Amino acid sequence: MCGIVGYIGENSSKEILLNGLAELEYRGYDSAGIAVLADDSIFHSKAVGKLANLRDKTKDFEVNGFSIGIGHTRWATHGNPTELNAHPHLGEFSYVVHNGIIENYKEIKDSLMSEGVKFLSQTDTEVIVHLFEKNYKEIKDEFEAFKKTLKSLKGAYAILLITKSQNNKIFFAKNGSPMIIGTNSNELFFASSDAPLLGLANEVVYLEDGEYGYALCDEINLFKDEEKVDIQKNPLVGDKISAQKGGFRFFMEKEIYEQSEVLSDCILGRAMDERVDFEELDENFFDDITHIKICACGTSYHSALATSYLFERVAKISTNVEIASEFRYKEPLLTKETLFIVISQSGETADTLEALKMAKKAGLKTLSICNVDNSSIVREADFSILARAGIEKGVASTKAFATQVMVLWMLALYIAEHKKVISKENLASELKAIKHIPKLCVVKDSLHQKIRRLSKRYLHGHGFFFIGRDIFFPLALEGALKLKEISYLHAEGYPAGEMKHGPIALADANLFTVALMPKSLHYEKTKSNVEELSARDATILAISPEEFDLADDFIKTTSCEHPMEEFFEMMVITQILALEISIRLGNDVDMPRNLAKSVTVE
Numbered sequence: 001m002c003g004i005v006g007y008i009g010e011n012s013s014k015e016i017l018l019n020g021l022a023e024l025e026y027r028g029y030d031s032a033g034i035a036v037l038a039d040d041s042i043f044h045s046k047a048v049g050k051l052a053n054l055r056d057k058t059k060d061f062e063v064n065g066f067s068i069g070i071g072h073t074r075w076a077t078h079g080n081p082t083e084l085n086a087h088p089h090l091g092e093f094s095y096v097v098h099n100g101i102i103e104n105y106k107e108i109k110d111s112l113m114s115e116g117v118k119f120l121s122q123t124d125t126e127v128i129v130h131l132f133e134k135n136y137k138e139i140k141d142e143f144e145a146f147k148k149t150l151k152s153l154k155g156a157y158a159i160l161l162i163t164k165s166q167n168n169k170i171f172f173a174k175n176g177s178p179m180i181i182g183t184n185s186n187e188l189f190f191a192s193s194d195a196p197l198l199g200l201a202n203e204v205v206y207l208e209d210g211e212y213g214y215a216l217c218d219e220i221n222l223f224k225d226e227e228k229v230d231i232q233k234n235p236l237v238g239d240k241i242s243a244q245k246g247g248f249r250f251f252m253e254k255e256i257y258e259q260s261e262v263l264s265d266c267i268l269g270r271a272m273d274e275r276v277d278f279e280e281l282d283e284n285f286f287d288d289i290t291h292i293k294i295c296a297c298g299t300s301y302h303s304a305l306a307t308s309y310l311f312e313r314v315a316k317i318s319t320n321v322e323i324a325s326e327f328r329y330k331e332p333l334l335t336k337e338t339l340f341i342v343i344s345q346s347g348e349t350a351d352t353l354e355a356l357k358m359a360k361k362a363g364l365k366t367l368s369i370c371n372v373d374n375s376s377i378v379r380e381a382d383f384s385i386l387a388r389a390g391i392e393k394g395v396a397s398t399k400a401f402a403t404q405v406m407v408l409w410m411l412a413l414y415i416a417e418h419k420k421v422i423s424k425e426n427l428a429s430e431l432k433a434i435k436h437i438p439k440l441c442v443v444k445d446s447l448h449q450k451i452r453r454l455s456k457r458y459l460h461g462h463g464f465f466f467i468g469r470d471i472f473f474p475l476a477l478e479g480a481l482k483l484k485e486i487s488y489l490h491a492e493g494y495p496a497g498e499m500k501h502g503p504i505a506l507a508d509a510n511l512f513t514v515a516l517m518p519k520s521l522h523y524e525k526t527k528s529n530v531e532e533l534s535a536r537d538a539t540i541l542a543i544s545p546e547e548f549d550l551a552d553d554f555i556k557t558t559s560c561e562h563p564m565e566e567f568f569e570m571m572v573i574t575q576i577l578a579l580e581i582s583i584r585l586g587n588d589v590d591m592p593r594n595l596a597k598s599v600t601v602e
C-alpha cells in the first residue's frame with residue numbers, strides 16, 4: 001500500500017525523498033509525489049507510474065540549504081491513479097501526504113464544499129489539508145489546528161503535513177498505518193518502514209496508534225490524548241533487504257504476518273456498520289443479473305470456489321466457478337444476464353485475461369478483483385475492485401488470497417442487500433464477523449512455535465491429503481497447493497466426504513491427513529470422515545476448536561460462531577505449516593523452483 005517519507009535538514013531534501021520513496025517501492029504504488037518547503041517557497045511535483053517519471057519531472061529542481069519535505073507513493077483506493085489524485089494534496093498554503101483511509105471523508109468534504117472550498121482530487125486525503133486550513137484560519141495556531149483536524153477524522157491514517165506558515169516543522173499523526181521517525185545529530189526523517197532510513201538515521205522512534213505531534217530537525221514533540229509522551233529512541237540496525245523483509249526470514253513469512261493489517265485495509269470504508277459499500281460499483285450494477293460466473297487460476301481460483309458457497313447461500317444467486325484455462329476452450333454458453341467476475345493477484349495472468357476478453361466479446365458485464373491497479377485485467381474489465389493486499393513478493397500467494405476472499409465475501413453481502421434477500425440482523429452479524437477477521441489473523445508466537453515444532457514430523461511420507469467440507473474444501477485445496485508449491489511434497493485437497501469414494505485406498509501410516517474440522521459447520525460429518533481415515537491408520541493432523549482423540553497431532557483453534565472466522569484462522573495455520581515444512585527442507589520459500597509470480601503465458 002502507500003508509502004510515506006519526510007525530511008527536515010540541510011541536505012538535498014529532493015534526493016532524500018526520492019531515494020526514500022524508491023526504498024518503499026516494494027509496497028506497491030501507481031503514482032508518486034513530493035513537496036519541499038525552503039524559506040517561503042514551496043516546490044511540488046507529482047507523476048503517474050514509476051518513480052523514474054517523478055525523477056524526470058523534478059530533474060531541474062534544486063534546493064540549497066535548510067528545507068523540509070514530504071513524499072508519497074500512492075496505491076489508489078479512492079479515485080483513479082491520476083496526477084491530480086496523487087499526493088501531496090495541497091490547500092492554499094499547506095500540503096499533506098496520507099496513508100490509510102479516511103472513512104468519513106464524504107461528510108467532511110460535503111461540509112467543506114458547502115462553505116465554498118474547492119477540491120481538485122477524488123481522494124479522501126484532500127479533506128485533511130482543507131480542514132486544517134479552515135481550522136487554522138479560525139484558531140491561528142498551526143498545532144491546535146492540526147489537533148482539531150485529527151479529532152474530526154475517522155479511519156486509519158499516517159499523516160504528514162507541512163504549511164508555509166511554519167517552514168521548519170512537520171506535523172505528523174499515526175493511527176492504524178505505519179510511521180517511523182528517524183534521527184541523527186542534525187537531521188530528521190519520516191518513513192513508513194525502516195528501509196528508507198538505513199544509512200541515514202542512527203536512531204528511530206516507532207510511533208504508536210493514536211500518537212501525533214510536530215517535529216523540527218532536532219526536536220520531536222510527541223502527544224497522545226493531549227498528554228506529552230516520552231520519546232523512546234531505538235538504535236537503527238540492519239541491511240536493506242532484511243529491512244524490506246521487516247526482520248522475517250522470507251517475504252512469504254512477512255506476508256502471512258501482514259494479513260491482519262491488509263485485511264483491515266481491505267474492509268476499510270467498505271464494511272460499514274449496517275451495509276457494505278463499494279464505491280467502485282454503481283447503484284444499478286446488479287440490475288438484470290441472475291447468474292454469476294467466476295473465472296481464475298490457482299490460488300485465485302480457490303478464493304472464488306470458497307466464496308461461491310456464499311454467493312448461493314447468502315446472496316441467493318446461482319454461481320459457478322471455472323478454471324480460466326479450461327473455460328477458454330470449452331465453447332462456453334454465455335448469457336447476458338451473467339455477471340462475469342475474474343480474480344487475479346497480478347492482473348496479468350494470460351488465461352484469466354483471455355477468459356475476460358471472451359466474456360466481454362459475448363457482451364457480458366465484467367468485474368475484476370485484482371491486487372494491481374492499472375494491470376491488464378483491471379484495464380480490460382468494465383469494473384474493478386482492488387484487493388488492497390499491498391505488493392506480494394513471495395511467489396506462493398498468501399495475503400492476496402486472504403484479501404480476495406474478503407472482497408468476495410463483502411460482494412456476496414452487497415448483492416444480498418441489493419436483492420433484499422438478507423435481513424438487517426443477519427447483515428449486521430455478518431459485518432460483525434468481517435470486522436473480527438483482522439484480529440483472528442494476527443499470528444500468535446505460541447501458535448507459530450507449535451507449528452514449527454510439529455512440522456519436523458511431516459517431512460517424509462507418501463503424500464498429504466488436506467480435507468474439509470463446504471467452504472473448507474476449497475481451503476483444503478489451497479492448503480495443499482501452498483504445501484506442494486514450496487515443499488515439493490505431493491499434496492492434494494479433497495472434499496472430506498469424498499475420500500471414501502476412492503482416495504481412502506491410499507490410507508496408511510505414511511499418508512498424512514490435514515483435517516480441517518470447524519465447529520460451526522458440519523463438524524459431526526467431517527469428524528466421521530476423519531474417523532474413517534484414522535481407522536485405516538492414516539496419520540491425522542486435526543485443526544479444530546474441539547479436542548479430537550483420534551488425532552496424532554492437534555492444533556486448537558478459537559471457538560468462533562461464524563464459519564468464515566474459522567476459515568481465516570485455519571487459512572493462517574495451513575500457510576504457516578507449508579512455510580515451516582519448506583524451511584526445514586531447505587527450500588527457497590520465496591522463489592520455489594519452476595514457478596513465476598506472474599504467469600503471462602498460456
Ligand code: F6R
Pocket residue numbers: 297298299300301343344345346347348349352395396397398481482485597598599
Ligand atoms: C499460488 C499462486 C498461483 C496464482 C495463479 C494465478 O500460490 O500464486 O496459483 O494464484 O498463478 O495468478 P493471479 O492471481 O496473479 O492471476
